[in-house]
Amino acid sequence: MKRYITRISWVTRLIASAVVVLFSQHALAVGTDAGTTISNQAQVDYNVGGNPQTFILSDPAGNSIPGDALTSGALATTFVVDNRVDFTLVESGFIGHTVVTPGQNGEFVQFTLQNHGNSTQDFRLVATNLVGGIVAGQTDTEDMSGITVYVDNNGDGLTTATDPNFVEELIEGDSVDIYVVATAPVTMANGAAANINLQAIVADAGGPPGLGADTTDDAGSADTAGIDVVFAEGLFASGGTVFTLGDGILDAQDGFIGSSAALSITKTASLISDPFNGTGADRKAIPGAVVEYVISVANSGAEVAEDIVITDTLSTEITIVDDYFGVGGEVQIDNDGAITLCSQEAPDTDNCSFAAGALSVGADSAIDVDPATTLTITFRVTIN
């Protein structure tokens, strides 16, 4: 039986964790503010019988009383500019999957939400693990835990406990960065992806501080005087040419990718000699024959595999060749060229132990296997 344990250093921090500082960007307001009253009043001048008459102003219901608005009571023809909800939600900051080591927390994926509408809006945010599916070429096989949303309302580029998990009062044209922080599974495999979906739901601004209620489409009760809602998210993204009514909800995806050790282990047995044929070509695996075992642990991953322990259950029909590598040296440990020997004799503090018919290597002091290196354990036995 073979067993290996990897534990990755918590201090490993990769370039991707460099904090990207982006402040809220101001852009030109997009369109006339919702709620603006647009007025129009025509004036008609005329003569009757060659004599100029007092002008008459228009009224939505018709007016025939001459004179100014005060005199005639004529009203302007008005409408109120309605709320065109339009926004974009895109991956930002480090583009591509954020690298995480197994169990790592504090890493984030970043999104930017920009309000292209004509009204200040709140946005409710929901971040979830995608189950399956491909994001940026990476197929989702892992799930993050402790997914937490931080909205960088203060523009400091940092995720702090006081950052809200919703977008508060984002004015027309402005954008804000959103960080989704999560913890990688402790077993996250090297190269495995955990994809994240962030959903933004437009919500009503104004009112007391805090997230407003989800904005609802009141097209059914639309009127000329009040502010109606038109869900046109995607209009800006399309270059203003496609006006497909939406639902005030947008999704964007990003993900984390595991950076871990990736170990493979092999064990080979070579017949060295037998008591009759020596090392000759006719040697046989008969009692008294010598067999050399080589256990190889290769790390093809990106991280150091730490605290490796290799356990090899030995047959009761074999006996370790004593002092094969010299006095007190029954097992050779070759860690990428760094060779140590260990012994089956007591005291058992030399990183090998032979307990209950099993060889255990690495129990007494840590063995780390660097990326792209191989740990080789060699010992010889005789067949009983």
Next chain:
Amino acid sequence: MKTIQRLAIFSALALFTTGAVAQETAQEVPTGHLLVKTIVQKEEVVIDDNGDQKVQLVDARVVVPGDEVIYTVTFQNISDAAADNVVITNPIAADLVYVDGSAFGPGSNIVFSVDGGQTFAATNELSVTENGTTRPAEPRDFTHIRWQMQNEIPAGTQGVARFRARLQ
């Protein structure tokens, strides 16, 4: 709010045709020769019973930036005398941009202003000076539209002036 008063009076007259008090009040309101009305609408694509797309004008209930609205001014001669030299002047709201070529009015000569309604001229005669350079006026420069009716409006008849504008 004399219009409201007056509407109320008409209602009263309809109910009490011999109402002396109401008649006296009505006589205090001077009435001109034309009934002038402005409505604002927008185009809406609807699917008719045959499944065909049809564009129709509806009330401008829902208007968001980028939408076009259509203003229609009607002027009905409600007097016994013909009105002549009828001129309709319509400002274009600051948040609206006139849609080029959209002004329409049967029997009218249409001119525009780029100076807040002080002077009017045909579109190709208007220019704007910005930062010391003069360029031909564009629709976004127009502040007012004026329809100069070429013919008199006989008693009992109605004229119409219309234009489109896009909400910025």
